[in-house]
Amino acid sequence: MSYVSLPRVQHIVASGFIAAVGMWVAWVSYTQQPAEAFLFPRLISTVFVVLAVWTFVKAILGWTKVGHGVSRRDFVWLLPGLIIALIYIFWAAKAVGFYTAGTIAFFMLLSFYDPAPHGEAKTWIKRVTITAGFLAVMYGLFAMLLKVYTPREIFF
Amino acid sequence: MEFLYYFGDVFTPISFGLLLLGTIGGLILGATPGLSPTMAVALLIPFTFHLAPVQGLILLGAAYTSTVAGGAVSAILLKIPGAPANIATTLDGHTMAKQGKGAQALQLSFLASAVGGVIGVLLLIFLTPVLAQWALAFGPSHLFWLAILGVTVIGSLDSASVVKGLLSGCIGLWLATIGFDDIMGAQRFIFHPALGGGINIIAALIGLFAIPQVLTMFAKGRNAANAEVIDVEKHSIMDAVRELLRRPKALSIGTITGSVIGLIPGVGGQIAGLVAYDQTKKFSSEREKFGKGHSEGVIAAESANNAMVGPSLVPLLTLSIPGSPTAAVLLGGLLIHGIFPGTDLFDNHPDVAWTFINSMLIGQVLMCLFGLYVAGLAARVAQVPQSVMAAVVLGLAVFGSYSVQSSMGDVYVMATLGVMMYFLERFGFSAAPLVLGLILGPIAEANFIQGSMIAGATDGMASYFLTGALNIVLIAIVIASIAYSVWMELRSRRYTSKEEIMA
Numbered sequence: 001m002s003y004v005s006l007p008r009v010q011h012i013v014a015s016g017f018i019a020a021v022g023m024w025v026a027w028v029s030y031t032q033q034p035a036e037a038f039l040f041p042r043l044i045s046t047v048f049v050v051l052a053v054w055t056f057v058k059a060i061l062g063w064t065k066v067g068h069g070v071s072r073r074d075f076v077w078l079l080p081g082l083i084i085a086l087i088y089i090f091w092a093a094k095a096v097g098f099y100t101a102g103t104i105a106f107f108m109l110l111s112f113y114d115p116a117p118h119g120e121a122k123t124w125i126k127r128v129t130i131t132a133g134f135l136a137v138m139y140g141l142f143a144m145l146l147k148v149y150t151p152r153e154i155f156f
Numbered sequence: 157m158e159f160l161y162y163f164g165d166v167f168t169p170i171s172f173g174l175l176l177l178g179t180i181g182g183l184i185l186g187a188t189p190g191l192s193p194t195m196a197v198a199l200l201i202p203f204t205f206h207l208a209p210v211q212g213l214i215l216l217g218a219a220y221t222s223t224v225a226g227g228a229v230s231a232i233l234l235k236i237p238g239a240p241a242n243i244a245t246t247l248d249g250h251t252m253a254k255q256g257k258g259a260q261a262l263q264l265s266f267l268a269s270a271v272g273g274v275i276g277v278l279l280l281i282f283l284t285p286v287l288a289q290w291a292l293a294f295g296p297s298h299l300f301w302l303a304i305l306g307v308t309v310i311g312s313l314d315s316a317s318v319v320k321g322l323l324s325g326c327i328g329l330w331l332a333t334i335g336f337d338d339i340m341g342a343q344r345f346i347f348h349p350a351l352g353g354g355i356n357i358i359a360a361l362i363g364l365f366a367i368p369q370v371l372t373m374f375a376k377g378r379n380a381a382n383a384e385v386i387d388v389e390k391h392s393i394m395d396a397v398r399e400l401l402r403r404p405k406a407l408s409i410g411t412i413t414g415s416v417i418g419l420i421p422g423v424g425g426q427i428a429g430l431v432a433y434d435q436t437k438k439f440s441s442e443r444e445k446f447g448k449g450h451s452e453g454v455i456a457a458e459s460a461n462n463a464m465v466g467p468s469l470v471p472l473l474t475l476s477i478p479g480s481p482t483a484a485v486l487l488g489g490l491l492i493h494g495i496f497p498g499t500d501l502f503d504n505h506p507d508v509a510w511t512f513i514n515s516m517l518i519g520q521v522l523m524c525l526f527g528l529y530v531a532g533l534a535a536r537v538a539q540v541p542q543s544v545m546a547a548v549v550l551g552l553a554v555f556g557s558y559s560v561q562s563s564m565g566d567v568y569v570m571a572t573l574g575v576m577m578y579f580l581e582r583f584g585f586s587a588a589p590l591v592l593g594l595i596l597g598p599i600a601e602a603n604f605i606q607g608s609m610i611a612g613a614t615d616g617m618a619s620y621f622l623t624g625a626l627n628i629v630l631i632a633i634v635i636a637s638i639a640y641s642v643w644m645e646l647r648s649r650r651y652t653s654k655e656e657i658m659a
Contacts (some may be wrong), residue, residue, distance in 0.1 A: 066584030
């Protein structure tokens, strides 16, 4: 049984996904009406599908030379930050309040990725100070200088 | 000499203040590894939205120029190029710093950057109006091919894989069609309510350039290994000037190489610096000293990467084809203010065009003056932990994309495109052609539709789009750029890779 490396499997999945998107774009472009509105999408989706299928076939044959994929180590470190960022953006910013959610997300990310020892009070004081500075700068810049009205909801 | 008429406009308090802010801020941001010039300019765009067009462009132009020069600080003192354009600077710059000549290397880099930058901007001043007038002869079919040329040139030359670069461009062109069609009012690819108004360019730019950097920093984990900053000792500025004047060959090769490469869309500062370094080494009588802390290496690399900045804006301001990814972001900055490059810019907004270009000229001098003073500070800022940097950039990306239209939909688009781009980059795709597709997509489509209407009433599509001298020349350039890139890819890498240099 031949061994298929992780990057190769990832390349196949990624290029397969892009090929599927390309085919969906082409299908919509060629089937939706009015046809005049889809003239340009038809043109680009044709090239899109050709290139995407070419990339997919290359990935299946193992001819892909560019791109290293995502290593397990990278993914393990990336995941917590990505989850915090996505919760912040897609839920908390609107539900909790823009500044409150932003400050909590900032503090969590800073604390998680900071290499300083978690057991020392000095480390936590530094993190809280940096977070407070971030909140002050963001509030000053966007609320006071640019007068941007942000979703307030539960807090602000 | 029309530009002289608008020179005074740069010195109004707000414009000059923004120029100073952009220059000093850009020097510091440029020195920070992980914050590329393109990302810095993309993050600044939401702020320019609240300014007058000319003021916004002055800020963006100053940031563009000085982030490229600022990248030399971390390249010399930390051996970490602040931007890809500074890779060649590490070769001799860091070695000079280790030999106790860090101050001299920094002074030479800023002086050479200023000389290269001024000549590059002069080229911009004198070439742009000529090409803009020439662009008047362009009809819809030519403008369609020009937009396609912009996407294919960056897609093929800026990417490690030609097919993936072109595919990125196609994805960008498709993303540009999302929303309501301008002519028929039909809905196209609106699979989420946030996409009803199409994809906001600023949100997309921030997402595509900032979020992948943030996620890359996350993926590095708890990185405690900060590079050691080499202390800078005092060195006479006049000695640096004399040293620069003693090396005219390196300065002229760097400046000429950078200027020529800047004019070619898609090639960028990284190639300019490396080619200039390589050519200077070939023509030098002291070639054995290169790589061992030779001043000519720093002079050639830095004069080239800043000489590239001005000319990279020539195809942008005349034909809407950005010469580099950062120029593509600048194009987005122009379009959000309702300003279209080409003759419209110089005929209807000469105050904006010339004040912006003049500010870049003055910005080169300011960058040189301040660069020498803020280098030490910039090197310390470059040591800010990645955990702080990632959280700050994420916060700026969210607040910045929201502030443009006070829309959460833009924040969702920014985040979705950003996460998508991170994974695409892992598989060899590049953000620059995707952005070009997104920006040039509406221009290509509008001219394609207009051209098809004309073709329908005349000789037919094939005849209208594929014949005529200018059409044939443009199509030939599209094919040639793809063919050249495929040839280069097959021949493997011609230039020194970043990994080889950093090893």
